[in-house]
Amino acid sequence: MRIGVLDQSPVRSGGTPADAIHETLELARAAERWGYHRYWLAEHHSTPGLAGASPEVLITQVAAVTSHIRVGSGGVMLPHYSALKVAEQFRMLETLFPGRIDLGVGRAPGSDQRTARVLRQGTGALTVEDYPRQLEDLRAFLRDEVPAGHPWRGIHAMPAGPGTPELWLLGSSDESGLLAAHVGAAFSFAHFINEQGGAEVARAYRQRFRPSVDLAAPRSSVAVFAVCAESEEEARRLARSRDLFIVRLYTGRPAPYPSVEEAEAYPYNAQELAIAQHARRRSVVGTPDQAKERLLALAADYQADELVVVTITHDFKARLRSYELLAEAFDLARGD
Numbered sequence: 001m002r003i004g005v006l007d008q009s010p011v012r013s014g015g016t017p018a019d020a021i022h023e024t025l026e027l028a029r030a031a032e033r034w035g036y037h038r039y040w041l042a043e044h045h046s047t048p049g050l051a052g053a054s055p056e057v058l059i060t061q062v063a064a065v066t067s068h069i070r071v072g073s074g075g076v077m078l079p080h081y082s083a084l085k086v087a088e089q090f091r092m093l094e095t096l097f098p099g100r101i102d103l104g105v106g107r108a109p110g111s112d113q114r115t116a117r118v119l120r121q122g123t124g125a126l127t128v129e130d131y132p133r134q135l136e137d138l139r140a141f142l143r144d145e146v147p148a149g150h151p152w153r154g155i156h157a158m159p160a161g162p163g164t165p166e167l168w169l170l171g172s173s174d175e176s177g178l179l180a181a182h183v184g185a186a187f188s189f190a191h192f193i194n195e196q197g198g199a200e201v202a203r204a205y206r207q208r209f210r211p212s213v214d215l216a217a218p219r220s221s222v223a224v225f226a227v228c229a230e231s232e233e234e235a236r237r238l239a240r241s242r243d244l245f246i247v248r249l250y251t252g253r254p255a256p257y258p259s260v261e262e263a264e265a266y267p268y269n270a271q272e273l274a275i276a277q278h279a280r281r282r283s284v285v286g287t288p289d290q291a292k293e294r295l296l297a298l299a300a301d302y303q304a305d306e307l308v309v310v311t312i313t314h315d316f317k318a319r320l321r322s323y324e325l326l327a328e329a330f331d332l333a334r335g336d
Contacts, residue, residue, distance in 0.1 A: 040074030072102025184212025
């Protein structure tokens, strides 16, 4: 089972966004050493707890400090941008790091709606309804195969070259899965965002997949939040930080990632407790053996070829250790 990392570059309470970016680079080096297959950088805007606003920039640094792990976006929120510009950015990345670049795209805002409006000022007021057309334009530019009769015929995404990034569609709904199947692209379901109906979406993607020039057969992954520690008690203690982070985020009070002590001292009301308990349902928390068992069960349920793991703890050393324990449990260093 291939396993990748999704890094949102979390900002710890008491830390800085610069700390978060430097921790991303350190974690990427460790993930490669431990045998992880992919390292994806998320896109979030105007969010005090997440520093990763520009995956296309951060990819260059992660790829530069590693040597063979695949590096990509998880993902670029395409409705904010010009398809040509995204194609140019990732053609440049593919030229700099041939055979190692993934282009994961999504249609979520990655922000509040007001921030999303600011981001879209330069794209002619594109909306999520334009996303399928944008996706087709992006693929055409990436391969330099804009069809005859298309208004953008004759426009080329530079630098030209034989390689193309590996394209993935990201989503947490049936619409994303069906679009990925329709266009013949790889698909990653964000279980850490929405677990309801996810396995059914993933199975429908595989059943309805249409082969394309990019992909002859369906390829899918499931992205899961996980915290792993030597004991179940310690893993659950570390995961309490996420309870408070999610509660604040979902109630319109986004903040840096809280410490365990902050989370344990916080006076949750009934509504907040319900939010935290619901979020726990889409998390995997436990010892290495427990985490491996649950992750493999999820992968089987989703019929997924790969897992993508999101791990955030307030203590960066505990975050590193969680990924290391998981790599040992799956024997990732042995290779595919």
